[in-house]
Structure formats: structure tokens, C-alpha cells
Amino acid sequence: MxxxxxxxxxxxxxxxxxxxxxxxxxxxxxxxxxxxxxxxxxxxxxxxxxxxxxxxxxxxxxxxxxxxxxxxxxxxxxxxxxxxxxxxxxxxxxxxxxxxxxxxxxxxxxxxxxxxxxxxxxxxxxxxxxxxxxxxxxxxxxxxxxxxxxxxxxxxxxxxxxxxxxxxxxxxxxxxxxxxxxxxLTALFTVLSIEAFRARHDIPTPVLAIVCGAVAMLLTPDNMLLVGTSLFAAATIARLLLRRRRGGSSS
Amino acid sequence: MTDPWYLVSAVAISAAITWTLRAAPFLVVGQLRRAALVRELSEQLPLGIMIILVMYSVGGLGISSLSEGAVTAASLCVTVALQLWRRNAALSILAGTAVQVTLLSSLG
Known part of the structure; x- marks a missing residue:
């Protein structure tokens, strides 16, 4: 088989x-x-x-x-x-x-x-x-x-x-x-989050996402998804650029 | 009753955007594969977006009262625990949803 x-x-x-x-x-x-x-x-x-x-x-x-x-x-x-x-x-x-x-x-x-x-x-x-x-x-x-x-x-x-x-x-x-x-739907996203985390065991990414989501929820509850994901994408790009500058061309 | 033209437009817009997002990147896939930043983003964005979607969808569940919030928290715990233990997505989703529906129905 x-x-x-x-x-x-x-x-x-x-x-x-x-x-x-x-x-x-x-x-x-x-x-x-x-x-x-x-x-x-x-x-x-x-x-x-x-x-x-x-x-x-x-x-x-x-x-x-x-x-x-x-x-x-x-x-x-x-x-x-x-x-x-x-x-x-x-x-x-x-x-x-x-x-x-x-x-x-x-x-x-x-x-x-x-x-x-x-x-x-x-x-x-x-x-x-x-x-x-x-x-x-x-x-x-x-x-x-x-x-x-x-x-x-x-x-x-x-x-x-x-x-x-x-x-x-x-x-x-x-x-x-x-x-x-x-x-x-919530359960589906939860399962997907757990499996995505299992694939990489990357701690800063979920922390950053939760912070961005919470900030967006407090600032603009009506546009939480748009503001939260934009903040998170911008923060992730900044993080990657910073890491590259610090760590040279390792990544 | 919802206006059928509104629904047709909603479906058409959703389908068009979804297909564009799936198909268009193949036109530039050569450059995309070479860009290290894009590759790193593709590894880190999905997890974060999923977590923000969890928070967003919890907000839409009606957690106005304390008891509803407690029910949602309990269902989330069931889903997380089952997924960590058995790693069976269908089971985790089904069990969590069953707990949510049963408890909310009993709240009346």
C-alpha cells in the first residue's frame, strides 16, 4: 500500500x-x-x-x-x-x-x-x-x-x-x-495557525501578529482586518530588512 | 430578502479578486522566486495573517455578554487541545463547533 x-x-x-x-x-x-x-x-x-x-x-x-x-x-x-x-x-x-x-x-x-x-x-x-x-x-x-x-x-x-x-x-x-x-470558521483559522506554527516554530511572528491585531481592534474595530494585517505586513518587512542589515547576507 | 443583484455582484467581485490573486503571480514567478525578501515573507506572513483572522472572526461571533465570551473561550480550548493532541483538522473543527453550538443553544 x-x-x-x-x-x-x-x-x-x-x-x-x-x-x-x-x-x-x-x-x-x-x-x-x-x-x-x-x-x-x-x-x-x-x-x-x-x-x-x-x-x-x-x-x-x-x-x-x-x-x-x-x-x-x-x-x-x-x-x-x-x-x-x-x-x-x-x-x-x-x-x-x-x-x-x-x-x-x-x-x-x-x-x-x-x-x-x-x-x-x-x-x-x-x-x-x-x-x-x-x-x-x-x-x-x-x-x-x-x-x-x-x-x-x-x-x-x-x-x-x-x-x-x-x-x-x-x-x-x-x-x-x-x-x-x-x-x-474560527476553528478552521485556529487549526491553520497551529499547523503553520508547527511548520516553523517561529515565536516573534505570532507575538507580532497578536500585537498588531490587538492594536487594530482598539483603534478601529470596524476595519480591524485591514489595519491589523497591514500593520503586521509592514512590521514583518521592517523586521526582515533590519535582520538582513544586521546579519549580512545570511538569509 | 437580500437583493439578488447585490449577491451576484458580491460573488463576482470575490471570485474575480480570488482568481486574480491566484493566477497573476505566475506571470512574474521568475522574478518572485529570485527575490529573497519575497521568499522570506511567504514563510512568515501566513502564520500571522491566520492569527489575525482568528482574532477577527472571534470578534464576529457575538461575544457581547460574559457567558457568550466564556462559551467561545471554551470552544477554542477544545479545538486547540484536540489539534495539539490528535492533529486531525476535521475532528478539531467539528468538536469545537459542536461545543459552541450545544452551549450557546443551552444558554437560550
């Missing part, structure tokens, strides 16, 4: 997941093995997202639309909260920019150069989620090929949409309101 990636590993952001060493000869079957752990971990989050959509007063099929078209889990959760209070579109745009800015760095190690054909490349960048990145980025120097990469992304996409739709239908059928379903 090929070793199976642990179910949680795809959520670790900066590192890749070791892929199955053996191939079955079928890109689809290889992709099922690659995507199984991450796909199953995404299901409960998708379900919670779906429940949140219908309990916020939206029709159930908006869960399907959000999940398939936006296809960025954490942004979808935030989007439900924003449209529920009729937030201005500019605020939605800024939130999308901030929450998904981390994807900018995925181009550094996602094997897009292995994906051939314009439609495949368009889909591959569209479906470049945390999970798709984490599964594929660790594969180098082995080659996965167009079919296996696209199948991994399609399987993850289908599981996410299915979970969200099932959750929305269940949420609509529930006779009572379930308060606190939105906690699934």
Missing part, C-alpha cells in the same frame, strides 16, 4: 505533503489517493458553511454558488457574514483581497509548469486552494502531469461543493436555529 498523507497535513500552509510514492498508472486513481485526506477534512467545514448560509436567511442554492464560483473556504464564510449585513461591495473587495493575499505566494511552488493547455491552466489557477497547493507543492522533483493535478483539483472542488450544498439543505430543513455554527 502506498503511504497515505495524514488527513491534517494538507492544511499546513507553507509545507508540502508527501505524495504516494507509487502510481497506479491511472491519473484519476492516483489523484483520489492524493486528495482523499484533504477532501475528507474539508467535508465538515463545507457542511458547517452550508448550514450557515441557510441559517443566515439565504436560499440553499447560494451555498452551491458560493462554493463553486468563489471557491475559497475562509472568504466564503466571511462573505456570508458580510452580505447578511448588506456590507458595501468595496468592503467585500478589500476583504477578498486581504483574506486571499496569501495565495500570491503559492505561485512560488505550485507546479503549474506541468499543466498543459490553456483551459487546464485557467482552471488550475482558479482552483488553487490551500489544500490543492499543499498536496501538489511537495511533489517536486517528481512530476505529476496535467491529468493528475487537474483530477486532484476537481475532486477537492466537487467534495467542497457537495459538502456545502448538503449542509445548506440540512440547515434549511432544521426546525430550529443553530447558534454558533460560524465558529467552524
Amino acid at each position: 502506498p503511504p497515505e498523507p495524514p488527513a491534517t497535513a494538507p492544511l499546513t500552509l507553507p509545507t508540502g505533503v508527501p505524495l504516494a510514492a507509487e502510481t497506479t498508472g491511472s491519473p484519476f486513481r492516483d489523484a483520489v489517493v492524493d486528495a482523499r485526506g484533504a477532501g475528507l477534512a474539508m467535508l465538515p467545514i463545507g457542511l458547517a458553511f452550508g448550514v450557515l448560509v441557510t441559517q443566515s436567511g439565504l436560499d440553499w442554492w447560494w451555498a452551491t454558488v458560493f462554493a463553486s464560483v468563489v471557491y475559497a473556504g475562509s472568504l466564503e464564510f466571511l462573505l456570508v457574514g458580510l452580505v447578511a449585513v448588506a456590507a458595501p461591495l468595496s468592503q467585500i473587495a478589500v476583504t477578498a483581497l486581504l483574506v486571499n493575499s496569501r495565495h500570491v505566494f503559492y505561485a512560488l511552488s505550485f507546479p503549474l509548469h506541468e499543466v498543459r493547455g490553456t483551459p487546464a491552466r485557467v482552471y488550475s489557477t482558479f482552483a488553487l486552494t490551500d489544500e490543492a497547493y499543499a498536496i501538489t507543492a511537495g511533489a517536486a522533483p517528481r512530476r505529476l502531469g496535467t491529468a493528475r493535478i487537474i483530477w486532484i483539483q476537481v475532486i477537492l472542488h466537487v467534495l467542497w461543493v457537495a459538502g456545502a450544498t448538503a449542509g445548506a439543505l440540512a440547515g434549511a430543513a432544521l426546525p430550529v436555529q443553530l447558534p454558533g455554527v460560524g465558529f467552524a
Whole structure:
């Protein structure tokens, strides 16, 4: 049996997941093995997202639309909260920019150069989620090929949409309101933080982030996300430049 | 009922920005890979942004009263403890959310 990636590993952001060493000869079957752990971990989050959509007063099929078209889990959760209070579109745009800015760095190690054909490349960048990145980025120097990469992304996409739709239908059928379903998003960010910390054991970064977040919360509670992440990015750049000046060209 | 055109615009804007952020960097990936500062940033930013997102999303949970705050703190402890112990993301998220929903429902 090929070793199976642990179910949680795809959520670790900066590192890749070791892929199955053996191939079955079928890109689809290889992709099922690659995507199984991450796909199953995404299901409960998708379900919670779906429940949140219908309990916020939206029709159930908006869960399907959000999940398939936006296809960025954490942004979808935030989007439900924003449209529920009729937030201005500019605020939605800024939130999308901030929450998904981390994807900018995925181009550094996602094997897009292995994906051939314009439609495949368009889909591959569209479906470049945390999970798709984490599964594929660790594969180098082995080659996965167009079919296996696209199948991994399609399987993850289908599981996410299915979970969200099932959750929305269940949420609509529930006779009572379930308060606190939105906690699934907090739990997701918490898990991602823990795994990102495990990957690097870097103490100053979380301390700096907590300070920046707290300062932003006190100064401008309404723009906490924008101000907090901007402060943190500026502080991190300053820190890196300072360290480089002090430590020479070691990094 | 929410205006459907508003919702369609919200989805379109979110999708367009997300796809641009995912696709555009591949156009300059050669330069990006060479820039040491960008590489270091890519290692340090995700953790900090995730932590700020935790703080932001906790703020949106309705921690207005002391009891709601205590419930959220308890659910967070469950999620953190499970993740440290079992390292199973689905389990940590499901259990933490179940605690939050159960306790909040019992508060009425």
C-alpha cells in the first residue's frame, strides 16, 4: 500500500505533503489517493458553511454558488457574514483581497509548469486552494502531469461543493436555529495557525501578529482586518530588512 | 430578502479578486522566486495573517455578554487541545463547533 498523507497535513500552509510514492498508472486513481485526506477534512467545514448560509436567511442554492464560483473556504464564510449585513461591495473587495493575499505566494511552488493547455491552466489557477497547493507543492522533483493535478483539483472542488450544498439543505430543513455554527470558521483559522506554527516554530511572528491585531481592534474595530494585517505586513518587512542589515547576507 | 443583484455582484467581485490573486503571480514567478525578501515573507506572513483572522472572526461571533465570551473561550480550548493532541483538522473543527453550538443553544 502506498503511504497515505495524514488527513491534517494538507492544511499546513507553507509545507508540502508527501505524495504516494507509487502510481497506479491511472491519473484519476492516483489523484483520489492524493486528495482523499484533504477532501475528507474539508467535508465538515463545507457542511458547517452550508448550514450557515441557510441559517443566515439565504436560499440553499447560494451555498452551491458560493462554493463553486468563489471557491475559497475562509472568504466564503466571511462573505456570508458580510452580505447578511448588506456590507458595501468595496468592503467585500478589500476583504477578498486581504483574506486571499496569501495565495500570491503559492505561485512560488505550485507546479503549474506541468499543466498543459490553456483551459487546464485557467482552471488550475482558479482552483488553487490551500489544500490543492499543499498536496501538489511537495511533489517536486517528481512530476505529476496535467491529468493528475487537474483530477486532484476537481475532486477537492466537487467534495467542497457537495459538502456545502448538503449542509445548506440540512440547515434549511432544521426546525430550529443553530447558534454558533460560524465558529467552524474560527476553528478552521485556529487549526491553520497551529499547523503553520508547527511548520516553523517561529515565536516573534505570532507575538507580532497578536500585537498588531490587538492594536487594530482598539483603534478601529470596524476595519480591524485591514489595519491589523497591514500593520503586521509592514512590521514583518521592517523586521526582515533590519535582520538582513544586521546579519549580512545570511538569509 | 437580500437583493439578488447585490449577491451576484458580491460573488463576482470575490471570485474575480480570488482568481486574480491566484493566477497573476505566475506571470512574474521568475522574478518572485529570485527575490529573497519575497521568499522570506511567504514563510512568515501566513502564520500571522491566520492569527489575525482568528482574532477577527472571534470578534464576529457575538461575544457581547460574559457567558457568550466564556462559551467561545471554551470552544477554542477544545479545538486547540484536540489539534495539539490528535492533529486531525476535521475532528478539531467539528468538536469545537459542536461545543459552541450545544452551549450557546443551552444558554437560550
